Amino acid sequence: MSGNQSAAADLDVDLGALFASLGRNSLRILLVGITVAGIAFLAAWFATPQYQSEARLLIETRESVFTRPNAGADSDRPILDAEGVASQVQLIGSTDILKQVAEKLGLAKLPEFDGAKVSALGRLMTAVGLQTDAGETTADERVLKKVREKLSVYNVENSRVIVIQFSSQDPRLAAEVPNAIADAYIAMQGHAKLQSNTAATEWLAPEIADLSRKVKDAEAKVADYRASSDLLIGQNNAVLATQQLSEISSELSRVRASRASAEATADSVRNALNGGSSLGAIPAVLSSSLIQRLRERQVEIKSEIADLSTTLLDNHPRIRGLRAQLADLDRQIQVEAQKVLASLETEAKTAQSREDQLIAEVNKLKAASARAGEEQVELNALQRQATAQRQLLESYMTRYREAASRQDRNYLPVDARVFSRAIIPAQPYFPKIVPIVGAAFAASLLLMAVGTLLRELFSGRAMRPAPGARFADVEQVNMPVSEPETVEIPATPIIEPKPDSRTEVESEQEPAAAIVEDARQPDADATRQLENNIPLANSSLGEVNIDGAAEKLISGRARRALFVSPEGDEAAASSILVARAVADAGWRVLLLDLTASGAASRAMLDSALFPGITNLLASQAQFSDVIHSDHYSDCHVIPVGTADPVRAMRAADRLPIIMQSLATAYDLVAVECGPTDAWAIRRLADGDGTVVLVSVLEPTDAVTEAAVSLIENGYPDLILVTPVGGETPGTPIPGRSAA
Structure with missing residues (x-):
């Protein structure tokens, strides 16, 4: 809700008085x-x-x-996530298992599970439709319902x-x-594993026979193709042609x-012979045994010549x-070298011929x-x-x-085992008398x-005045009533005046004498003054100023203040000033x-373009x-x-509900009604x-007629308010606080 917070609260909670009420009502x-x-004890006992x-x-x-087939690294993993x-939990509570257990233990014969006998409370609940009739279900359905x-x-x-947890009146049955x-x-x-195993064998037998035929046919195709294509296999499972190609290469x-x-050796020997160089550095010449012996003989002869030269002349x-022998040995060595060269050339030609043959192959x-x-x-594809x-x-x-x-x-092991079987309980788990009581x-x-x-x-007895609060008693003045003529007041957009004529009003309302039969004689002069249009300032009705009106509302603990302004918009200032006070x-x-x-509202908000009561009635806005x-x-x-006022008037019946809601949230709801009558308010x-x-600017005839109409139509205690002067209003009455 928009708006500033109200002033400091006038009342505080007296905690001592509040909790003292517990002592006063302790016996109760x-x-x-x-x-x-005691009731709980009796209920638990019985x-x-x-x-x-x-x-x-x-x-x-x-x-x-x-015995685990194909045991491997994944063998020890959990079999279920x-x-x-959770699926196994649902399987344990399935209808098939519960039916088997009910038939095995004969639960249908036990009174605890026989739902055919219905108590008076059960028949009453069946009559009002809160449960189904037991006679309309079979015995198996009733037993299964009780078991579940x-x-x-x-x-x-x-x-x-x-x-698996079960409760029963019989401890033996509970176990x-x-x-x-289980x-x-x-x-x-x-049984499920047996069925799966049987189904597997029944499916594998024809599959194996079919696969055997397919394997035989596939292997026959491999053999036939190898024979027709002459693909002979050599060493290392290689094709013979490929293996021969490798060997010949x-x-x-x-x-x-x-x-x-x-060829290289022959060239070196040929070059040595043609160039006259020494043949001793050529490995092929040195490898000849005859040349080696001739070379040894040359060395011997040269040694003898050297020895004889010391004593004999050269001639x-x-x-x-x-010297002649030495020259003959050189000639023999040349001849043998020529033979070696011829041998090497022959060997090279032979190798060339062999090479040509191998290339062709x-x-x-x-x-x-x-x-x-x-x-x-x-x-390979066939294989x-x-x-x-x-x-x-x-x-x-x-x-x-x-x-x-x-x-x-x-041998079909189940992937579950009972590691804790139920035992017969010695003590009941319900009722626990001491905890219940x-x-x-x-x-x-x-x-x-x-x-x-x-x-x-809520009674206010635990409330106390806030520090600094003061209270003033204001005497409540009762307004006399008379029987003046009823006048029609112009209507507001929300409060509709009674559409009847003056004659109809007079015929439906009681006479003024009947309204004042409580013998309010001291106010008769005031009534006559109203009838004769005597100025109200000099009457005994007791006009009050703004502060006085505020004190009357506070001391009277008013919840609603309805302001009627017969003189029009100018008189609406009274309601504004009283509300503020x-x-x-x-x-x-x-x-x-x-x-x-x-x-x-225009005087309080500086504008009339705010959403208000017409928007609320037309469902275009909320309270906030x-x-x-x-x-x-x-x-x-x-x-x-x-x-639109016309649309809002269609929901005028909601106005009392809105007023009730506002009165709940606020200490006082002041309503500026404008120039209206008693029937409309x-x-x-x-x-x-x-x-x-009634807001009064001047004691005019309109004010007098409006006051007389309100008095004779059920509001004899109205207050005349004039926005002139005044004193500071008193503080609230104890027991009232801000909403």
Whole structure:
């Protein structure tokens, strides 16, 4: 809600007085607590005891490491994830398992599970439609319904443990049912594995026979193609043509190396012979045994010549003979070198011939190897197909033998086991008399204490004046009534005047004498003054100024203040000033402007273009949108608004509801009604909490007629307000506080 906060609160909560009320009402609170505890004790004492027991299952792999097929690295992984364990929980509570357990234990014969006998309360609930008629369901359905009500199956968090919990009036039955459900679940799992194993063997047998034929055909195709394509296999599973090509290529390389070596050696010998250089540095010449002996003889002769030259002359026959032998040896060495050269040339020619033969053979084998390669590709494809069929056949045969052996030996381990069976409970889990009685006693004491404190707060007995607050008693003046003529007042956009004529009004209203039959004789002069249009300033009606009107509203604890301004918009200033004066006294005040021109709200908001009551009635705005703050006080204001008045008038019946809501949120709701009559303001009044005020600028005939009309139509205690002078209004009455 928009607007500034109101002034400091005029009342505080007296905590001592508030909690002292608990001591004053302690006996009543204690008696209520004891009564409730007694009722709870009787209810728990006569309640049928319920026993509860539970069995626990562990989901794990029951296969042995010695019998597990294809044991590998993934063998020890969990067989089920969280969703899989949750699925097993649903399977345990399935209808098939519960039916098996009910038939095995004969639950349909027990009164606890026979829902055909309905109590009086059950028949009443069936009659009002809160439950179905037991006679319309079968016995099995009733038993299953009772079993599900007493059964609880859940998974222990962060584990693969499943708890089967059951409660019953019979402790023996409370233990038998969980064990029977666990056994039925294990049996169902084993039966499911048996069915799966049987289905596997039945499917694998024809598949193996079909695969055997396919493998045989594939291998026959491989053999036929190898024979037709002459793809002979040599060493290392290589094609014979390819292997021969490799061998001949190696031989060709060796022959080429030998030919090149012979040609190089022959060239070196030829160059030595032609150049006259020494043949001793050529390895091929030195390798000849004859040349080696001739060279040795040359060395001997040269040694002898050297020895004889010391004693004989060069022309000595002996020396000349040795020199002749030495020359003959040189000639022999040259001859032998020529022979070596001829041998090397012959060897080179032979190697060349061999090389030419090998090249021709290599070319033939290349063509054969190319053809063999193409044929080998097709052969490899056939072999791969045959190999794949053979591997699949071997895999199927292995699985078939495993499945058949398990079926023959009846070895089908279930992936679950009962590691904790239910036992017969010795004590009932319900009712726990002491906790139930204690909780009922504590709850009743708490509720009674809270109720007592709230009653003290709402009654105002626990409130005390705030520091510095003062209170003034204002005498309430009762307005006399008379029987003047009824005049019609112009209508506002929201408060519609009564459309009847003066004659109709007089015929429907009681005579003025009947209204004042309470013998208010002291006010007769004032009535005559009104009838004779005597100026109100000199009458006994008791005009009050702004401060006096505010004090009357505060001291009278008014909830609503309805301002009637017979003199038009100028007289609306009284409602503004009174509302501000009450707000300055610490009350939360709201001024509702119902004038046609919006004179009251325009003076407080400096504009008439704010959403207001017409927007609220036309459902174009909410309370928070139409409530604004007075620019000059702590008062709040709802202007006329900007919606279509005709559309707003269609929802005028909502005005009392709006007034009630505002009166709940504010200490005082002031309504500026403008020039209207008693019939039009009735929808805004709520009995004793409403005060009617007439704004007076000058004592004119219009004011007199309006006052007389209000008096004779049920508002004898109206207050005449004039916006002239005044004193500071008093402070609020104790017991009232800001909303």
